[in-house]
Amino acid sequence: MSTSSVAPEAVSALHQELVELLGERNVSADQRIRERASVDEATMSPIISEQLPLGLADLVAWPTDAEQIAAVVSAAYRHGVPLTPRGKGTGNYGQGIPMHGGLVLDTSRARAIVEVGDGSITTESGATMIAMEQAAAEAGQQVWMYPSTAQSTIGGFLSGGSGGTGSITHGSNWMGFVTALDVALPAEEPTLLHVEGEEAQTFVHTYGTAGVIARATVRLEPAQDWRSLYASFPDFEPAQAVLRSLRGLDPAPRLVSADTRDITAKLPADPGIPTDACSLRAILDASTLAEATSLIAAGGGTVLDVREGIQQAVKVSMLSYNHPIYWLKRNTPEVTYFHVEVGGEALIDRIEEVHAVYPGGMLHLEAAHLFPIGMLAAPYTGAEDVYAGYPKLQELGVRVHSPHQWYVDHDIDKVLELKARTDPRGLLNPGKLGAPDDAVLGNSTASAQPARQPVGQPVGQPVGQPVGQPVGHVNDQAAQAASEGLMA
Incomplete structure (x- = not known):
């Protein structure tokens, strides 16, 4: 466990200032909290689990708006106390652990929806993605995307x-989803840096190491x-x-997920999930339902249920990405499982070989x-085997x-350059930027997604495809990406 190196007197002074700023109920030094x-x-990773605990906060603070977030960051800076920002902590594998102690800044109480505009929504960083989707729906719109855990905060997701959900069309959350951010920076006075466009993208997926997202404006589209x-x-x-x-489909699905028979058997009981077969789940535009049903039947599948409404879509989303692995682990306590994030057409074209890489894959x-x-x-037999x-x-x-x-896993040089300007004392989420030489990262960015979209490359245009060339069928895009070396 990393031990806190923060001077007790600095923690005490910060605690007193935060109580004056936020009130007793929004600051805690209680051990359990x-x-x-x-x-x-x-704990989703047995490799990381073997290293736990990795850190313990000295203080926890819950600011309730963007300005308070900036004030908390400033206070931590003046007292020289490391600060780890936090949303709900879902989907993070160590990125949200305060490895150097100090202050955990929990943004989940700063949840105001500031404005729903035409094509965008502005919220404070603790607003949940499901609340944003519901607010957008009331205005006849929808968010471009939301994570598999729809109760996640926008600040945590970014x-x-x-x-x-939505990434089939819009890609990763660093590919044009964000239009503007207000970022709290460590400084003598509370500082909110407003950034837009490409400058805003540089703060996305950086684990709060270069600034704390306090307010965000992201894209909406017609519902x-x-x-x-x-x-x-x-x-x-x-x-x-059939997933392929x-x-x-046109319009494209919002989500399509599929699981092997063994994983399906561990999913929560539901009339739409078979107990002795493989499961496919999708969020489809209603106009494509007949075509999708035909494709499923032609592929030897059976449609078990079709449901309407935002809540039903969220339920399908909660069975995507790493959630099925969570259920596999939870419902098979006698086996320790690990997982690896993977991507590429080989997952379909060479599935037997992919499964064979790990016994029981x-x-x-x-x-x-x-x-x-x-x-x-697959069953876990040790880190080296993984x-x-x-x-x-x-x-x-x-x-x-x-x-x-x-560790921050892409655009490392850009993030290091950014952090040198915004956090020269290195107080923001220390220990998450600059992987040591012996860290095993793989050869891809988060969720095995493509790297950031280059400046000037239209959103949805395959990286490496000349700007202005028509965007082809999604499978053609994948083939081109593979042929141009984007599998590495």
């Missing part, structure tokens, strides 16, 4: 997330009439083939922006991102 604020979903579809398949290969076909699959991504799970599989997967043409580490 500090322990709860010092954990995230790191700081530590990557994609989710669509969505249907949540559940289907079963006797085998995984036809389910994968559904990616190409099983894949959760997602249709994504340029090519499928997924979570490859790492030994990475080059084998890469040889198959599979992108690999390791969830068994907590």
